[in-house]
Amino acid sequence: MTRLYTESLNIGYGERHIVKNLSVKIPDKKITTIIGPNGCGKSTLLKAITRIISQQSGTVVLDGKDISKVNTKLLAKKMAILPQTPESASGLTVGELVSYGRFPYQSGFGRLTKKDYEVIEWALDVTGTADFKFHPVDALSGGQRQRVWIAMALAQETDIIFLDEPTTYLDMAHQLEVLELLQKLNKEQERTIIMVLHDLNQAARFADYIIALKDGEVVKAGTCEEVITRDVLRKVFQIDAEIGRDPRTNKPMCITYNLIKGDYKHEKTAVPVYSAVSVNY
Amino acid sequence: MIQPALIRKQRIILLILMFLIAFTGIIGLGMGSAALSYDRLLPTILGQGTFKEEFVLFSIRLPRMIITLLAGMALALSGSILQGITRNDLAEPGIIGINSGAGVAITVFFLYFPIEVGSFVYVLPLVAFLGALVTALLIYLFSYKRKSGLQPVNLVLTGIGFSFAFSGAMIVLISSAERQKVDFIAKWLAGNIWGTDWPFIWAILPWLVVLIPFTLYKANRLNLLSLSEPVAIGVGVSLEKERLTLMLTAIALAASAVSVTGEIAFIGLLAPHIAKALVGPRHQLSIPIALLLGGFLLLLADTIGRNAVDPEGIPAGIMVALIGAPYFIYLLMKK
Numbered sequence: 333m334t335r336l337y338t339e340s341l342n343i344g345y346g347e348r349h350i351v352k353n354l355s356v357k358i359p360d361k362k363i364t365t366i367i368g369p370n371g372c373g374k375s376t377l378l379k380a381i382t383r384i385i386s387q388q389s390g391t392v393v394l395d396g397k398d399i400s401k402v403n404t405k406l407l408a409k410k411m412a413i414l415p416q417t418p419e420s421a422s423g424l425t426v427g428e429l430v431s432y433g434r435f436p437y438q439s440g441f442g443r444l445t446k447k448d449y450e451v452i453e454w455a456l457d458v459t460g461t462a463d464f465k466f467h468p469v470d471a472l473s474g475g476q477r478q479r480v481w482i483a484m485a486l487a488q489e490t491d492i493i494f495l496d497e498p499t500t501y502l503d504m505a506h507q508l509e510v511l512e513l514l515q516k517l518n519k520e521q522e523r524t525i526i527m528v529l530h531d532l533n534q535a536a537r538f539a540d541y542i543i544a545l546k547d548g549e550v551v552k553a554g555t556c557e558e559v560i561t562r563d564v565l566r567k568v569f570q571i572d573a574e575i576g577r578d579p580r581t582n583k584p585m586c587i588t589y590n591l592i593k594g595d596y597k598h599e600k601t602a603v604p605v606y607s608a609v610s611v612n613y
Numbered sequence: 614m615i616q617p618a619l620i621r622k623q624r625i626i627l628l629i630l631m632f633l634i635a636f637t638g639i640i641g642l643g644m645g646s647a648a649l650s651y652d653r654l655l656p657t658i659l660g661q662g663t664f665k666e667e668f669v670l671f672s673i674r675l676p677r678m679i680i681t682l683l684a685g686m687a688l689a690l691s692g693s694i695l696q697g698i699t700r701n702d703l704a705e706p707g708i709i710g711i712n713s714g715a716g717v718a719i720t721v722f723f724l725y726f727p728i729e730v731g732s733f734v735y736v737l738p739l740v741a742f743l744g745a746l747v748t749a750l751l752i753y754l755f756s757y758k759r760k761s762g763l764q765p766v767n768l769v770l771t772g773i774g775f776s777f778a779f780s781g782a783m784i785v786l787i788s789s790a791e792r793q794k795v796d797f798i799a800k801w802l803a804g805n806i807w808g809t810d811w812p813f814i815w816a817i818l819p820w821l822v823v824l825i826p827f828t829l830y831k832a833n834r835l836n837l838l839s840l841s842e843p844v845a846i847g848v849g850v851s852l853e854k855e856r857l858t859l860m861l862t863a864i865a866l867a868a869s870a871v872s873v874t875g876e877i878a879f880i881g882l883l884a885p886h887i888a889k890a891l892v893g894p895r896h897q898l899s900i901p902i903a904l905l906l907g908g909f910l911l912l913l914a915d916t917i918g919r920n921a922v923d924p925e926g927i928p929a930g931i932m933v934a935l936i937g938a939p940y941f942i943y944l945l946m947k948k
Contacts, residue, residue, distance in 0.1 A: 409849070412847060428895070432840070432848060536812065
């Protein structure tokens with residue numbers, strides 16, 4: 333039984349259809365990764381599933397209920413989202429930012445209870461950010477800051493966590509650090525993790541389930557053995573990939589690739605994404 | 614999760630502001646064209662003054678000061694809310710058309726509706742309030758998109774557009790009016806505190822009594838809204854609903870202030886901004902500071918303004934602008 337799935341989801345802006353008739357099931361207690369070329373609608377899909385944007389038609393179902401009909405605060409106790417490169421929380425301390433994750437559990441003037449403090453401490457510990465508790469978020473490095481945002485999502489105490497490109501702007505070591513943290517959360521606490529990743533090999537290494545999107549449609553969804561194949565990658569990215577095995581993890585990996593001549597077109601045409609519409613000026 | 618040191622700092626700032634307000638208040642009570650010396654202040658308050666002294670104190674100076682204080686607070690609170698929901702440090706009540714809307718309403722009403730002298734002063738705030746409200750709602754309607762809801766950017770742009778259009782309309786209206794009437798309108802536009810009687814206090818006080826606790830209650834949501842939209846949605850803030858209620862709160866506050874004080878710019882920009890600079894983007898801490906600071910600034914501006922030039926004084930709005938403009942330039946330079 334899957335708790336979370338979408339039913340013929342259509343998402344678009346005006347005449348532009350970004351996600352078309354998309355039905356996917358998100359396996360429980362697994363790490364799911366969404367991959368695809370720029371502008372394929374992977375971030376858009378993530379935003380629609382987490383009710384940050386609304387769809388034109390179709391439904392997102394969580395625990396048997398259409399999420400658009402569920403109280404948003406109630407949803408926030410079931411799923412947390414780490415948006416793509418969240419704005420810098422200028423002026424806030426790490427502890428404060430993480431405490432914002434307790435919002436769904438607060439009532440009235442929002443005083444933190446003992447339980448809230450316990451959860452915040454735990455989230456800081458798990459993400460290795462407890463030492464910075466009283467530091468301003470601005471003063472942290474990119475990797476530390478990303479872990480703080482993850483801590484905030486963890487403070488929400490949800491079974492499901494969404495992350496939109498959690499490794500962007502991080503160096504290789506910090507990318508791995510973040511992904512290993514997520515893997516640990518998944519293995520030790522059985523949290524369902526859904527994330528958008530750009531790096532195919534990272535997706536293959538960490539994901540139990542991969543959804544490959546192209547032009548707003550699912551090309552292939554399945555285990556990494558099923559998705560990271562020459563055929564799928566050719567369809568999704570228009571690349572001719574050489575697939576091998578990671579000698580350490582034994583997962584499939586793309587060793588090298590070429591563009592398929594003549595077939596390649598610039599996918600990065602101007603697609604208005606939500607963040608551009610709500611530009612903060 | 615706020616550090617105790619910061620809370621202590623906020624308490625100290627609040628105390629300093631309260632002291633400044635009290636100090637300015639006492640100085641102000643003894644100043645003015647009518648004679649009421651400082652040594653007669655206490656006896657008069659205790660009921661031992663002459664009729665003239667009592668009249669000056671209780672019917673002229675005290676109500677004016679209370680009005681000024683309350684209006685400053687209302688503007689500051691309105692600005693705090695607007696800066697929070699638009700995530701824009703330059704937002705202030707003027708951008709949601711409060712000033713221009715009230716201005717046009719006052720102008721039209723003043724020029725074209727015959728009014729009895731007696732009821733005049735009490736009808737005017739009502740007219741200003743309605744004008745402000747209607748304009749704010751129009752701006753809201755025009756910036757609301759069915760697809761994306763209320764985007765703060767649209768709100769700001771539409772608001773600025775409306776402000777310009779209404780200012781233009783006002784000039785057209787005024788240019789064909791009689792000299793005497795123009796004088797009154799010009800003074801109103803300059804932010805001359807003119808609702809200086811007890812009934813005006815009862816007109817503005819209830820808004821503050823209800824809306825200050827309400828806004829503090831919403832402080833957490835304001836923190837989240839001013840942080841990031843997706844993050845706010847993610848933790849379960851219902852964006853549209855909160856924005857609408859907070860917008861209406863800001864409108865009501867600013868309209869109630871403008872209706873008795875005329876156009877006062879800058880307080881709604883200055884007070885919340887300084888408050889946030891002092892204690893960071895934490896509305897539960899910054900709002901009380903902004904409130905007192907807004908009240909203090911307007912009180913100070915009016916106290917100086919009404920005593921600076923005889924006999925009419927300088928309108929508080931202009932005094933505030935004299936203080937506000939340099940700060941505004943400083944803000945822009947810092948960006």
